[in-house]
Amino acid sequence: MRKLSIRSRILLLFAGAMMIAMALTFLLVYIVSASVMKKTLSDYLMSAVDTNVDKLVFLTAEEAQAEKARDTNDLFVDYKDGVLQIDDDFLEILNDVESALYTGEGDLLYGDNSLSREMAGEAFTVSRLYEKEIRGDRYVVYDRKFVGKKLNGLWIRGIVPLTRQKEQLAQITKSVLAFLPVMLLMVVFGSVLAAMGILGPVRRMEQTAAAIVDGEDLNRRIETGKNKDELYSLAVSFNAMFDRLQQSFTRERQFTSDASHELRTPLAVITAQTEYVTAKDRSSDEYREAFAVVGRQAKRMQRLVSDMLDLSRIAQGQKRYPVAEVDLSAIVTTVCEDMKRIAYNNIAITADVAENMQIDGNPDLLERLLVNLLDNAYKYGCADGHTHVVLAETDETVRLQVQDDGIGILDQAKEKIFDRFYREEESRSGGGYGLGLSLVAEIVHFHGGEIHVESQKGTGSCFTVCFPKKDK
Numbered sequence: 436m437r438k439l440s441i442r443s444r445i446l447l448l449f450a451g452a453m454m455i456a457m458a459l460t461f462l463l464v465y466i467v468s469a470s471v472m473k474k475t476l477s478d479y480l481m482s483a484v485d486t487n488v489d490k491l492v493f494l495t496a497e498e499a500q501a502e503k504a505r506d507t508n509d510l511f512v513d514y515k516d517g518v519l520q521i522d523d524d525f526l527e528i529l530n531d532v533e534s535a536l537y538t539g540e541g542d543l544l545y546g547d548n549s550l551s552r553e554m555a556g557e558a559f560t561v562s563r564l565y566e567k568e569i570r571g572d573r574y575v576v577y578d579r580k581f582v583g584k585k586l587n588g589l590w591i592r593g594i595v596p597l598t599r600q601k602e603q604l605a606q607i608t609k610s611v612l613a614f615l616p617v618m619l620l621m622v623v624f625g626s627v628l629a630a631m632g633i634l635g636p637v638r639r640m641e642q643t644a645a646a647i648v649d650g651e652d653l654n655r656r657i658e659t660g661k662n663k664d665e666l667y668s669l670a671v672s673f674n675a676m677f678d679r680l681q682q683s684f685t686r687e688r689q690f691t692s693d694a695s696h697e698l699r700t701p702l703a704v705i706t707a708q709t710e711y712v713t714a715k716d717r718s719s720d721e722y723r724e725a726f727a728v729v730g731r732q733a734k735r736m737q738r739l740v741s742d743m744l745d746l747s748r749i750a751q752g753q754k755r756y757p758v759a760e761v762d763l764s765a766i767v768t769t770v771c772e773d774m775k776r777i778a779y780n781n782i783a784i785t786a787d788v789a790e791n792m793q794i795d796g797n798p799d800l801l802e803r804l805l806v807n808l809l810d811n812a813y814k815y816g817c818a819d820g821h822t823h824v825v826l827a828e829t830d831e832t833v834r835l836q837v838q839d840d841g842i843g844i845l846d847q848a849k850e851k852i853f854d855r856f857y858r859e860e861e862s863r864s865g866g867g868y869g870l871g872l873s874l875v876a877e878i879v880h881f882h883g884g885e886i887h888v889e890s891q892k893g894t895g896s897c898f899t900v901c902f903p904k905k906d907k
């Protein structure tokens with residue numbers, strides 16, 4: 436079965452959550468209303484009964500006679516050896532509460548109605564509310580015993596129907612049900628808006644990524660919007676990724692084009708030389724000369740290809756060049772000793788190496804780095820000059836410096852010398868391809884370090900490489 440789209444899932448989730456919330460709210464309102472209504476009803480019942488308790492007095496026959504003579508509206512009921520005077524304020528029916536007067540035996544004395552008759556003979560419960568079903572309807576009943584002169588043994592009973600409460604609850608339910616379609620519409624509408632709000636930016640990301648994949652425009656970026664939420668961070672990360680991809684894409688394209696360009700010259704020379712020797716018979720000196728040229732050009736191409744290969748291998752990271760704890764002091768000492776022997780142009784190399792400088796690195800690459808820097812110091816040094824190598828530690832880094840007193844670097848060139856295939860005009864260049872320092876820079880970055888150069892034209896150059904210290 437096909438899985439639901441994210442949009443549908445958000446919609447269902449949101450709508451479901453809203454409906455559950457609505458149902459729970461209604462349930463809560465229903466339960467609270469029912470209990471509040473019941474409490475109000477009980478309070479009415481009890482207050483009606485309690486009020487009526489004070490409306491009864493026991494009189495002797497003579498006292499009753501005197502009271503009756505006062506032309507009162509009160510009621511007089513014979514009881515035991517006297518008379519009960521019931522105040523005309525005794526309310527038989529108050530707020531749906533029907534009150535009636537009984538003897539302890541359950542005989543109805545006052546408050547005759549169908550309910551009180553039905554309840555006559557029913558055992559009394561001391562001052563406690565209870566529910567009772569009478570003729571199919573439910574009622575709340577409250578009995579209260581009289582205490583006082585000759586009144587002991589009399590009871591007053593209040594009854595109130597629960598029907599009003601039921602009707603009110605039914606009314607609430609009806610109102611909610613009437614609003615249900617409107618609420619459902621609002622929920623669906625809200626869900627659609629929520630789904631659109633959440634998925635809108637995702638959709639834009641998808642469209643931008645698709646446009647980039649289709650090769651439409653590598654410069655396109657995702658709109659980040661103003662809300663700095665999770666989708667904003669995601670869009671920013673995607674844009675950073677696109678920037679990096681575009682950079683490396685442009686770099687690779689430039690690299691391929693530069694490499695082809697560099698290979699074209701030696702290939703053209705080789706082709707010209709072979710055409711020259713095959714065009715007609717040549718003297719053995721001419722053949723020798725031509726092969727020497729071909730050999731030189733082939734060597735140049737070999738160097739170029741090997742440098743390019745190294746660059747691409749470094750890009751493969753630690754898989755190709757495993758990293759372990761290395762003694763940089765030992766590497767620097769050995770490389771300096773080896774390079775000293777070349778003594779190109781009678782340039783002297785001296786070294787000041789702090790002992791036991793350990794870093795995390797790859798020995799082959801670190802060796803290559805220093806060889807390249809010293810190679811340049813020879814190439815761009817002045818005859819009988821001097822190159823000094825220092826390895827020392829600072830607070831946070833292990834620092835390697837190669838200082839020469841050679842031709843120096845023009846100010847405007849300092850930023851470019853680490854670019855691939857960059858070299859100064861042919862007359863100043865030592866005949867390289869401009870890949871030596873790019874390799875150095877790649878090796879430094881591979882080790883998480885930094886490189887910079889200080890140089891003055893005609894005075895010399897100082898290359899400084901800082902490696903992070905080994906984690907203790």
Ligand code: ADP
Nearest residue numbers: 811812815843852858859867868869870871872
């Ligand atoms: P290459 O030496 O093969 O030309 P590099 O990448 O090693 O390529 O160097 C790039 C450019 O930087 C060189 O062409 C050169 O002009 C300049 N350069 C490098 N090292 C030095 C140095 N020690 N002194 C003066 N110029 C230098």
